Amino acid sequence: MTFWVLILSIALLIAAFLSYSLLRGRRDAEPAAAYDLRVYREQLVGVDRDLARGVIGEADAERVRTEISRRILAADAQMNKKTSEVGPSRVLSLIVIGGLALILVGGAAFMYQRLGTVGLPDMPLQARIELAEDVRENRPSQAVVEEMTPAPPPRQLDESYTNLLGQLRETVAARPDDLQGQMLLAQHETNAGNFRAGYAAQQRVIELSGDAATADAYADLAEMMILAANGYVSPEAEQALSHALDRDPNHGPARYYSGQMLAQIGRPDIAYRVWIETLRDAPAGAPWAEAIRAQLDDLAWRAGVFNAPETVPVPGQSGPSxxxxxxxxxxxxxxxxxxxxxxxxxxxxxxxxxxxxxxxxxxxxxxxxxxxxxxxxxxxxxxxxxxxxxxxxxxxxxxxxxxxxxxxx
Known part of the structure; x- marks a missing residue:
């Protein structure tokens, strides 16, 4: 309630200042005819000075006095005829003031109802950072999200490819320690849209690779998990991304998905910096760079960046002339x-x-x-x-x- 009283008071105060300006209007402004009268009187004094110095003759001075006197009479008559005040009428001013107050007060309340959150306490920067960390630590796991996310419909595959995939599954099941077989299974399960089966095979690839597992292997695992969760970056996917970046800090896909995770937990400011740096280092035609460009404006707005570049040039990328x-x-x-x-x-x-x-x-x-x-x-x-x-x-x-x-x- 205190918040609403404060907001409405500020809106009414602004409306009062604007209303005062409208009511004053041009009522205090000097009529044009009064200014003309002063000019003409100064001209009469000037004629007398010129006559005294001998600049003009008596006949010329009389003729000029007559013309100036005629103009003075006309200006005086114009002032006498002006009975209405200068500026808008009082009725019109009151109508405008009422409309202005309605727009300021009603508009502020309407926009806050649409964009604000009634009852939400102040959120200083440190509180927002702590909230983001809390969200990061307590967000749902991969398994929980997969339970809530329906499995995507199977892709329409060629019959020959389907048969080959079935044979590959049987072969790998019979030889679970075959690294090459697990790599092929992870790849083709993912190609077929079976992301959960794909990342399960990829996990086995990493287990069999041990310390020799590459940044690409961990980044592929994270991507398969994210696809299985319909774009959500789970703690398990984040851990895989961390392993990928430990092995290659400049790994483009891992940096892209890390920025996506930061945006999801409420740190678009850090995500924006990560994506900008990733764009600067991206090779020509990199799909993760195109994905970043497609989302950069929205992320910049969320991060409070109002001078975001429209695009970050990529070395070697051709563009329109x-x-x-x-x-x-x-x-x-x-x-x-x-x-x-x-x-x-x-x-x-x-x-x-x-x-x-x-x-x-x-x-x-x-x-x-x-x-x-x-x-x-x-x-x-x-x-x-x-x-x-x-x-x-x-x-x-x-x-x-x-x-x-x-x-x-």
Whole structure:
């Protein structure tokens, strides 16, 4: 209640100051005719001075006095005719004041109801940091989130690929200590959308690798867990990311998901710095860099950064020429959307007829997600999975692009 009294009092005080200015209006302003009268009287005095110094003759002085006297009479008549006050009428002023008070007081209450939290105590910075740490320590585990998250529907796979996956499962079950077999199983279970089975196999890969487990192995484990939890970074996934960064502090995917975790627990300020540094170090065409760019504006707003760069340049990444930028600036939103759609269609046609690099496939999937063409993005993703089956690095790019496009399963 004290908060509402304070807020309404401030709004009323502002309205009172503005109302006072409106009521005063121009009532204290001097009429233009009064100013004219002073000027004309000074001119009469000036004529007498000029006559005394011999600058003008008596006849000229009389003629000028007559003209000035005529203007004085006209200005005096104009002042006598002016009976209404200068400025808006009192009724109009009162209407404006009432509307102004309603907008200030009612608008403030409405916006706070929509954006604020009634009854929430003050949250100084230290309290927010402590709250974020509490959330980090007590957030749900991977198993709890998976229980609450329904398993995604199985992907439509080619019959031959399904048969090969079944054979791989049988082989690995018979040879659980086969490192290469576990690596293949983790990769293909993930490609098929079976993320839980994928990270279970990846955990076995790390167990068999022991101290030789690489940063990529831990980052892959974390990514599979995050995909299985529908984007949530669990404590178990965070631990895997920590192991990956211990082995390679500049590991791009691990840094990307670490920033995502920080944003989820309520530390967008640190997440923003992590993502900016990750962008600066990202190679050209890296899908995690594109994922960061797609979310950077929202994260900057949450972090309280109002001068966030629109993009962070990536070494070696080609972009539109100055002529292209100038031409796009002159287009209407519909024409610009049509131009982007045309560029996406050209890339799609070229990949379908000539093939392309994993980065180009990932770029196409991400672009379709931005355009809102989810089903088409899914079809391209499935096609890319078949094209690059067996290529771990390429499939990681495809999965990251699918995550960016919002079609990860």
């Amino acid at each position: 100055q002529e292209d930028v100038a031409a796009a600036a002159d287009l209407t939103p519909e024409e610009r959307q049509e131009m982007i759609q045309g560029m996406v269609n050209q890339l799609s046609d070229r990949l379908a007829t000539e093939g392309g690099t994993p980065e180009e496939w990932a770029r196409l999937i991400a672009a379709l997600g931005v355009l809102g063409q989810a089903q088409r993005a899914i079809d391209i993703r499935d096609e890319a999975v078949n094209v690059f089956a067996g290529n771990t690095a390429a499939l990681q790019l495809i999965d990251a692009a699918a995550l960016q496009a919002g079609i990860a399963q």
